[in-house]
Structure formats: C-alpha cells, structure tokens
Amino acid sequence: MSGLAVVQPFPRRVPGRLSPRAALALGLALVLWAFVWGSTQGAYAITTAQLWQVLLQAVGAVPAPENAPEYLVFVNIRLPRLLMGVAAGAGLGLAGALMQGLFRNPLADPGLIGVSSGAALAAALTIVLGSYFLPDMPRTLGSWSLVITAFGGGLVVTALIYGLAQADGGTRIGLMLLAGVAVNALALAGLGYLNFISTDEQLRNIQMWLLGSLGGARWSAVALVGSLVAVACGLGLALARPLNAIALGEAQAALLGVPVERTKRLAVLVTALAVGAVTAATGIIGFIGLVAPHWVRLVAGPDHRVVLPCSALLGATLVLAADVVARTIVKPAELPLGVLTAFIGVPLFLAMLRQFRSKV
C-alpha cells in the first residue's frame, strides 16, 4: 500500500469476450448493415447509389422528384417497414434480456409473462367476433382495430399473471413462472376454440396474425410502436445494474441496496409495453427475445449494461435480415416473418452453441 507503488496493470479483459465498447460498436454496425441491405432489396430493387440519392431527398437536402419510383417506394413503403423492423427487433431483444435477467434463467422468454398469448387471444377474438358485431371493421394484420385490442389483451393478461404472483407483500418470481405457464395454456386453449368456430377467411386472418409480418407497417403505426419501444428501452437500460445484482439472488440483491420489488415491477411493465406494442402491430415474431440475449452473453459476457443494449441491437438486426429474406425469397409473394426468424435464427444459434459448448 506504499504511495510509490506503481499501479500494476491487472487483467481486466476476459479471454474470449468482446469488450463492452467493441460489442456495442459491432451491434451498431450490424444494424446499419441490415438497414442498408433491407433498403436496397425487395420487389422493387434500389441500388446503393440510388439509396443515397433517395436518403438525401427524404431528409430534404436535395429537392425530391415528383414521381421517381425509387423515391415513392422507399419513403412510402420500405422505410416505414424497416423502421418497424428496427423497433420490433429492438423491443423483443430488450424484453428477452430483461426477462432472462429477472428470472435468472437463460431460457426465459418475453412470452412467459403472457403478453404474446394475451395479444394473440385478443386479436383472434376481434377477428372472429368482430365479423358478427362490426362487419365493416378491417380485420387483417396491421389494422388499427387489431393493434388496439391486441395491445390491450397483452397488457390485461400480463397484469393477471403479475397479480397471481403476489404473495407476502411481494412478487414471487417462481409463482409468476407457474402462473404464466398456466395462463398461457388457458389463452392458447381459447385461441384453439376460436380457430375451431372461425370461418375459413377468419382462420386465415388469425393464422397470418400468428405468423407475424412487417407487411402492414405504416407511418402512423411506426410512430406509435417506435415511441413505445424507445420509452421501454430508456426505462429498461436503467435496470442494468439492479439486474446484475439480482443475478446473486433477490435476497443478496436486497442486502446490496437494490430496490428489488421496484425492479421486478419495472421489468415486467417495460416488457409488456415493448412486446405488447410490437406484437400488436406485427403479430407474433418468435425466437428473437430468446436468442438475441443468449447470443450477446456468449460473445460479450453477462453484464446487463452490455446485454440489454446489445440484445436490442442484435434483435433489430435479426428482424431486419429475416424480413429481407421474407419479402425476396418467393417474390412477389411474401413468407411470414415469424417462420423465417426461426428458420434463420435457430441454425445460427445452434452453430453458436456448438462453438461455445464449454461456456453454456
């Protein structure tokens, strides 16, 4: 402890791990790459040179031509779709990281707290019952009636599961897990019943909703979902240090001065907001919330100050990339996005698991 002692460099870097800064930079670069790729690909191809021109026109730096097809396609169709993809992927990735941190379990998924199944049940109810009571109401994925009811359904079911998990003046995480499994099963049964009584057209609408797509993305929905996801990201990132301490267990976290109850409440609320908004607008996009955080932890370690933002970035990248494939592989038709996130994500994920076998 002598004052003259040279401060010795000690090993900070963990072998085989990216530093936080490198992980964030890589995440940003991936999103940017996926965004540019997604901008140029589609039923109407736009070259990279055209893209720069269009981008400059879109921000008003260069006067916009009246009816250049690449400008109209990009600004009215592709840009809202890409931004919805960023919001959806970021919301799902962040929510997955929050849930895994809260449940202290890498298998946790945002769907555990009922937000997806609640949204699906509400959407199916609207599709089936809506045709009897409000026959003129639009009932396809992305229409406002579905967005609003699905968002509400997700919040109601999450609140129900959260309520069931209350005991001894606190939220029991184990109880929440069990209540979530039970209530999710109930919601799925309800969904099955609605499938059974639906007409062919209703059934098709339900199925399209369940498989997920960014196809219905319009500027108004992008603005709503984007701002909700942005708020969720802001609140969620503030939970990084409390979630790190909760990795030691709730009792230990409380002894370290972590407001454990508030952290749990906020994590559930943020997840319900982000996943509820995304799912309401795009249907079910599976797998992102489970895989993105897991992947980040393998590459950059489990510190939530890195895992939360990088999961959002990686989620956005995965959704953007999957969407490019969804709308180009069988063009001019489109594959459902939820199918592709699993088709692309699972093999990549399994390859990753093999490479990092020893760490899992």
Next chain:
Amino acid sequence: MSASSLHPGYPLVCDQLGVGLPGRPLLATVHARLAPGRFTAILGPNGAGKSTLLSMLSGQRAPRSGSVSLGGRALSAMAVLELARLRAVLPQETAVAFDFTVQEVVEMGRFPHRQLPSRHEVRIAHDAMEATGVAHLATRGVNTLSGGERARAHLARALAQIWEPRPDGATRWLLLDEPTAALDLAHQHQAMALVRRWAVEQGIGVVAVLHDLNLALRYAHDTVLMGAGRCDVGPTGETLDAAAIARVWGVECSEVHASDGTPQFLVAAG
C-alpha cells in the same frame, strides 16, 4: 489489542430480540451490545437460531419481538440503500446466475455506492480480491471455481461493499454466515485473521456465525453462545469453556494450550 474496544461509533444493539422463524417456536431471546472494532462470534448447535439471528442483525428479517438498532435507530426504520452502505453480509451460499467473472461479482459489491465505473472503483475491487487471495482468478467465471475459491470471491465482494470509511464516520459492519465452512485450513486462518485485523485496525464491527470453536477462541473477541434454552454473551475466553461446551453441545472437552498460549479444546474420546 485491548484498545480495540475504544473505537468510537455505534454498537449494534439487540434489545430483548426474539429469534425464530414466523410460526415456529421462539429459539432464543438475545440481549446484547455488539461493539464496533471487535470480532463477535455467534456459536451454537445446529438449529439454535444462529443464521436467523444474523439475518435479523442484517435487517433482512424482522425481529419476532424486541428490536435491533444501530445508533438508536431501529434497522427496520432504515432504507435498504442506507443499510447497504453500512453493512455487508456474506451468506452461507450464493448461487450466481449466468457466467459472471470473479471481478464482476466483486464489483457488484459496490452497488450501493452508485459510483460510475472508474479506475478507483476497479482498484477497490482489485484490492478486495487481493485481500482474500482471489486476484489471480479475477477473469475466471465464478461458477467454474472450487467451493473455497468461490467463498473467498464472495468474501471479497462483501469487503468491497464496505471498503471505504463512511464520510460521516459511521461504523461499518461485516456479517458473515459460516465464512470458513468451505475453506481449507490455511485459508480458514487467513480469512479469520483478515476480518479480525479489519475490526481492530478500521473499527469495523465483525459478526460471524462459526462452527469451529477453536477458531472462535483464537480470533473472536466476544461470543454470543446460543443453545440449551439460553443465550450467553461475553468475551470469548469467559463465555466458552469446557462446562459451556458440555452444556450446549453435550460434548466433553479438555482444554489445551497452543504453543502461542491460545487456549484450544480437544474433544475427549467417547
């Protein structure tokens, strides 16, 4: 060493503290003033309520009856964050989720101080790891370590939590639940010597649940002896003798003296 009792600061006061789990019989009633600058051992047979008492001293569990107070304030009236800056707790076992490294776990001990990441904070974590002999394991995953190494990593986390004196000079407390259970002989003595030194030199109040009576005789200034329906509090040498051991544990012991004169107990045959 007797000067250690002169450390300023507030004692941790148990006033007719009822120890026991809710809905179960009361295990003991503890009436004690735990002094800053001293190492107090909590001794007793299994199920005597040692860990329950420790969790009440940490503010984690509410007293069944009576109160625990620090500086005249009941622990139950203090905010979790305020308490976390004053006392660190090492539980018997901590399961860490995910692949956190030793260094990351030790840095978690700094949570209540709400400092931004800095050289200073890294230094504290490093010094705490040096103190418990795990600095060379800093970048290893804590779940890949042996039980004893893991115990020392968590002890470093507890030390990091109360590393610096409080600006207002308030006494810091270190509460340990069987800190030596997983340690080998050398590390048991190193850990006990370390926390005793912390008590004496820095005026920290150390309270540890121990099972090894000879460690308690060698290192603990005071002893809270629980069991056989009573709770005795006093200097270790006076509280813990062959008669007390026979009464509390039902084991016959003879007293011997180590080469440095420290009294130790040997269990008599049969």
